Amino acid sequence: MKKTMLSMLVLLLCYYSNFAQSAGNTNELQNAVARLDKASGVTDYEALEKEFAGIAARQADWLPYYYAAFCNAKIGFLYQDDGERIEPYSKRGEEQALKAKALLDTATQKKELSELYTVMSMVYRTRVFINPMTYGRKFGVLSGQYLQKAKELSPQNPRAIYVDAWVKYYTPKMWGGDKNLARQLANESLAQLQHATAGTAPHWGKAENMELLSHYK
Amino acid sequence: MKKATLQYYLPVLLLTLLCDIAAGQQKVSGTVKNDQGAVVPFASVSFNGVAQTQADSAGYFSLETKASGKRVLSVSAVGYKPFKKELVLTGVPLLLGIILQHDTRTLNEVSVSAGSFDASDKAKGAALTPIDAVTVAGSNADITQALRALPGAQQIGEQDGLFVRGGTNDETKQFVDGTLLKNPNYPAVPGIRQYARINPFLFKGILFSSGGYSALYGQAMSSALIMESVDLPEKSSARFNIFPANWGIGGQRLAKNNRSSYGININYSDQSFYNSIVRQTPDYFSGPRYLQGDANLRMKTGKTGMLKLYTNWSYSDVGMSNPDIDSNNLKDRFQLKGKNTYTNLSYRDFLSDNWKIDAGIAFSYNQDKTVNQLADAAGETQYLPDEPFRSKAFYRNINTYFAQARAVFTRMFYNNQAIRFGAEHFYANDKGVRNDTNLALTDQLTAVFAEGDIRLADNLAARIGARLEYSSLLDKMVIAPRASIAYRLKDGGQFNLAYGIFYQEPVSDLLYSNRNLDFTNATHYVLNYTRKKNNCFFRVEAYYKQYNKLVKTYPVFSNGGNGYAKGIELFWRDKRSVKDLDYWITYTYLDTKRNFLDYPYALKPAFAAPHTATIAIKKMFQAINTNVNVSYSVAAGRPYYDIRYSADGDGYKVFDQGKTRAYNVLNLHIAYLTRLFKKGKWQDFSGIGMGVTNLLGTRQVFGYRYSADDGNKVAVTLPATRGYYLGIFMSIGIDRTDDFLNEHL
Numbered sequence: 001m002k003k004t005m006l007s008m009l010v011l012l013l014c015y016y017s018n019f020a021q022s023a024g025n026t027n028e029l030q031n032a033v034a035r036l037d038k039a040s041g042v043t044d045y046e047a048l049e050k051e052f053a054g055i056a057a058r059q060a061d062w063l064p065y066y067y068a069a070f071c072n073a074k075i076g077f078l079y080q081d082d083g084e085r086i087e088p089y090s091k092r093g094e095e096q097a098l099k100a101k102a103l104l105d106t107a108t109q110k111k112e113l114s115e116l117y118t119v120m121s122m123v124y125r126t127r128v129f130i131n132p133m134t135y136g137r138k139f140g141v142l143s144g145q146y147l148q149k150a151k152e153l154s155p156q157n158p159r160a161i162y163v164d165a166w167v168k169y170y171t172p173k174m175w176g177g178d179k180n181l182a183r184q185l186a187n188e189s190l191a192q193l194q195h196a197t198a199g200t201a202p203h204w205g206k207a208e209n210m211e212l213l214s215h216y217k
Numbered sequence: 218m219k220k221a222t223l224q225y226y227l228p229v230l231l232l233t234l235l236c237d238i239a240a241g242q243q244k245v246s247g248t249v250k251n252d253q254g255a256v257v258p259f260a261s262v263s264f265n266g267v268a269q270t271q272a273d274s275a276g277y278f279s280l281e282t283k284a285s286g287k288r289v290l291s292v293s294a295v296g297y298k299p300f301k302k303e304l305v306l307t308g309v310p311l312l313l314g315i316i317l318q319h320d321t322r323t324l325n326e327v328s329v330s331a332g333s334f335d336a337s338d339k340a341k342g343a344a345l346t347p348i349d350a351v352t353v354a355g356s357n358a359d360i361t362q363a364l365r366a367l368p369g370a371q372q373i374g375e376q377d378g379l380f381v382r383g384g385t386n387d388e389t390k391q392f393v394d395g396t397l398l399k400n401p402n403y404p405a406v407p408g409i410r411q412y413a414r415i416n417p418f419l420f421k422g423i424l425f426s427s428g429g430y431s432a433l434y435g436q437a438m439s440s441a442l443i444m445e446s447v448d449l450p451e452k453s454s455a456r457f458n459i460f461p462a463n464w465g466i467g468g469q470r471l472a473k474n475n476r477s478s479y480g481i482n483i484n485y486s487d488q489s490f491y492n493s494i495v496r497q498t499p500d501y502f503s504g505p506r507y508l509q510g511d512a513n514l515r516m517k518t519g520k521t522g523m524l525k526l527y528t529n530w531s532y533s534d535v536g537m538s539n540p541d542i543d544s545n546n547l548k549d550r551f552q553l554k555g556k557n558t559y560t561n562l563s564y565r566d567f568l569s570d571n572w573k574i575d576a577g578i579a580f581s582y583n584q585d586k587t588v589n590q591l592a593d594a595a596g597e598t599q600y601l602p603d604e605p606f607r608s609k610a611f612y613r614n615i616n617t618y619f620a621q622a623r624a625v626f627t628r629m630f631y632n633n634q635a636i637r638f639g640a641e642h643f644y645a646n647d648k649g650v651r652n653d654t655n656l657a658l659t660d661q662l663t664a665v666f667a668e669g670d671i672r673l674a675d676n677l678a679a680r681i682g683a684r685l686e687y688s689s690l691l692d693k694m695v696i697a698p699r700a701s702i703a704y705r706l707k708d709g710g711q712f713n714l715a716y717g718i719f720y721q722e723p724v725s726d727l728l729y730s731n732r733n734l735d736f737t738n739a740t741h742y743v744l745n746y747t748r749k750k751n752n753c754f755f756r757v758e759a760y761y762k763q764y765n766k767l768v769k770t771y772p773v774f775s776n777g778g779n780g781y782a783k784g785i786e787l788f789w790r791d792k793r794s795v796k797d798l799d800y801w802i803t804y805t806y807l808d809t810k811r812n813f814l815d816y817p818y819a820l821k822p823a824f825a826a827p828h829t830a831t832i833a834i835k836k837m838f839q840a841i842n843t844n845v846n847v848s849y850s851v852a853a854g855r856p857y858y859d860i861r862y863s864a865d866g867d868g869y870k871v872f873d874q875g876k877t878r879a880y881n882v883l884n885l886h887i888a889y890l891t892r893l894f895k896k897g898k899w900q901d902f903s904g905i906g907m908g909v910t911n912l913l914g915t916r917q918v919f920g921y922r923y924s925a926d927d928g929n930k931v932a933v934t935l936p937a938t939r940g941y942y943l944g945i946f947m948s949i950g951i952d953r954t955d956d957f958l959n960e961h962l
Contacts, residue, residue: 053259054258054259054274056259057258057259057271057272057273057274058273058274081751081752081793082342082750082752082793083341083342083343083752083792084341084342084343084344084749084750084751084752085342086341087341130341130342131340131341131342131344131346133346133348133349134338134339134340134346134348137451172839172842173839173840173842174842174890174891174892177839
């Protein structure tokens with residue numbers, strides 16, 4: 001009986017707490033994105049992913065899902081050499097990215113869609129890391145297709161350009177890799193990122209480009 | 218249990234008083250927790266497949282519906298199995314306590330794996346893929362050659378097939394999509410290894426069990442090689458390869474609606490030109506020549522069904538002349554012509570959400586025609602009336618007709634649990650002659666089997682099964698129990714235990730002359746530990762195997778033989794430490810003795826070396842588009858015996874015995890890859906492949922043959938010190954480069 005009473009109380013509370021939430025979420029997202037800008041290791045991204053997923057569940061907005069998927073993609077990239085561990089993150093990232101897509105108006109929100117497709121390309125790239133020989137054929141192609149779409153929707157998207165640079169850097173020459181082009185693209189992406197402003201809109205990429213360019217020294 | 222039911226349906230009458238429910242609306246609310254009692258936040262809740270709401274961070278959800286009557290409530294969250302429950306909506310508010318089960322497929326899964334290497338196209342990290350397994354340098358597109366680089370298998374240079382854990386090559390059976398591949402290799406030629414008829418790149422899954430395999434398979438005392446063929450190809454394509462001794466052309470077409478495909482391949486190999494450049498020890502007077510073709514048809518049926526037809530036919534001709542061991546001036550001329558067809562039709566489908574069927578039928582026809590003669594230096598055939606020469610002139614022609622039908626039903630339960638059961642029937646009919654003697658046998662073998670996958674705890678799984686087999690030829694029925702358990706540790710390591718009894722009918726050659734035989738059998742006990750981490754894979758396995766009722770041919774034809782095998786095997790694979798380098802190392806320790814056939818007492822058999830080790834290395838040089846593949850195997854010396862019938866009344870005796878020199882072989886394969894057409898719809902993947910087997914030119918001794926009077930002892934060795942190949946390959950339409958370069962390893 002005690003349990004039932006408690007449940008009732010929770011029920012009532014929920015009724016009235018719904019109103020207050022929307023305003024809080026923007027701040028919450030802002031805080032989480034600020035911490036994402038400083039994140040580096042798997043534990044950072046794991047904690048942030050949970051937070052973004054939590055925010056996503058409370059409001060109908062594509063951004064928290066987008067960031068949650070991005071965190072999962074980052075974890076996949078960090079686990080690149082440990083194929084055994086990637087799959088759950090990769091699958092989760094895929095689910096979140098699809099949820100984000102459902103919340104976007106694909107006809108008008110071209111820039112946002114380009115950002116999302118960039119992250120989807122990364123998510124499918126992590127699937128390749130599980131075992132390039134067997135997963136590469138399907139998911140490598142899928143990853144490439146999403147990147148292509150991202151670039152078509154917004155050719156100036158510095159994050160799409162970065163992922164392109166990454167792919168060009170790590171793909172063997174015979175399969176279309178080009179290290180010089182990769183450097184050029186990374187620099188181009190950095191130039192575009194000059195206009196980036198902190199906020200909740202996607203603005204990551206600087207650290208990633210710098211890391212890629214550091215291989216040339 | 219009672220408490221849970223109460224929670225699901227607890228109508229909260231009080232709630233109706235407190236909440237302002239509109240007429241006809243019903244409130245359904247609840248909390249979502251996992252099987253360990255912890256709150257699961259943000260689960261999605263839907264009614265009859267229509268999303269309704271999402272639980273909050275405390276796992277609480279609440280929704281209102283105008284619906285009444287029976288509705289299915291679904292709750293799902295990432296990492297958990299979907300929860301479904303039928304509710305009866307009567308207008309009374311419901312407060313539910315929902316418990317989600319961990320979905321082990323996305324987490325650290327415990328899976329039963331003792332005794333086997335599972336090479337699947339879904340392999341993660343350092344687990345083997347089919348391509349990894351079959352692309353060991355020196356394997357010549359023969360799956361059994363390639364699998365010799367895995368622990369448990371012996372390095373046997375003069376015979377084909379797999380010799381696993383003290384077993385003969387007859388004790389390993391190959392299965393394609395469930396049905397038996399009756400004659401996987403070209404017919405055996407004494408002293409010279411022959412190759413597989415089937416292209417190993419046909420398979421998307423290869424399970425190599427060196428002990429303790431599932432009750433779904435039988436009639437193999439040592440090992441089962443369970444292979445699953447690919448479904449539809451990704452694109453239409455054409456391909457060819459030209460190597461001096463090996464030509465091939467083929468293609469496959471995928472229908473526009475992506476629901477069906479067909480393909481055809483033809484391969485021809487004539488080694489006489491090659492043998493004129495690289496001298497071979499037997500003097501080949503015919504061939505060796507091999508012609509092989511295959512065709513396939515694959516189609517999706519309905520939503521989830523898959524129907525596959527595969528057919529393979531082949532012809533071979535090997536004629537060779539060796540100096541006769543019992544005389545100075547005679548030649549022993551041996552010729553074997555083989556014909557084989559194999560057809561397999563398989564079907565699989567989901568009958569409902571929880572039921573699955575796997576069915577198949579297979580037919581095969583095989584003809585082995587052997588002629589052996591003695592000839593003098595001028596090539597004239599000689600007929601000598603006395604032994605040991607008399608029995609060297611023989612003619613043998615065996616025709617084997619084989620058919621099999623099989624069906625397996627699977628009922629799936631939550632938590633990856635399942636029950637499988639089914640039945641199969643094998644028909645085999647041999648007709649032939651050896652000189653003037655007719656050889657014939659007909660066997661009807663029926664088997665029924667069942668097994669269950671049971672999850673005892675989150676980290677503890679078991680597979681328990683049994684198999685009942687009846688053979689009309691032996692008129693015997695046997696029951697084979699099988700069991701294995703897997704226990705997963707927190708760090709990702711896993712312990713596996715397996716036990717089973719494996720029955721097998723004696724080989725046809727023994728049954729031609731004696732029908733009063735029983736099933737031979739082996740009992741396996743296997744303990745194994747595996748750990749996969751950071752793209753590395755470690756495995757250690759220890760086993761004990763007891764052979765019973767092996768066939769003795771002397772002093773009386775009986776099932777009076779027996780034996781044992783025990784050993785420890787190690788496997789280590791590392792894909793991470795050096796970029797673009799993949800290597801594995803195996804070590805096999807084997808202690809085995811058996812008393813079978815004409816052995817006078819229990820002996821270490823001639824096909825068993827106590828220590829075997831292999832290192833297989835694959836390195837891609839990205840900058841020069843070149844793939845280098847090396848394998849190096851070493852094995853301690855194998856025992857050899859001169860067992861003959863003694864005229865002094867002692868029966869069969871060991872007249873001489875010893876141990877061969879240690880074996881070591883280094884194989885190298887290099888492939889240069891390129892693309893000739895870089896633009897356009899059709900893309901090509903081309904290259905040059907080259908390789909050398911036994912690169913170091915080590916003298917290999919596999920055993921000795923003895924003359925009848927003991928005076929002459931001849932080493933069984935390689936037909937040529939080294940083997941070479943160099944050729945080009947091209948595939949247009951689809952990236953099949955891997956297949957091509959690997960086919961010629």
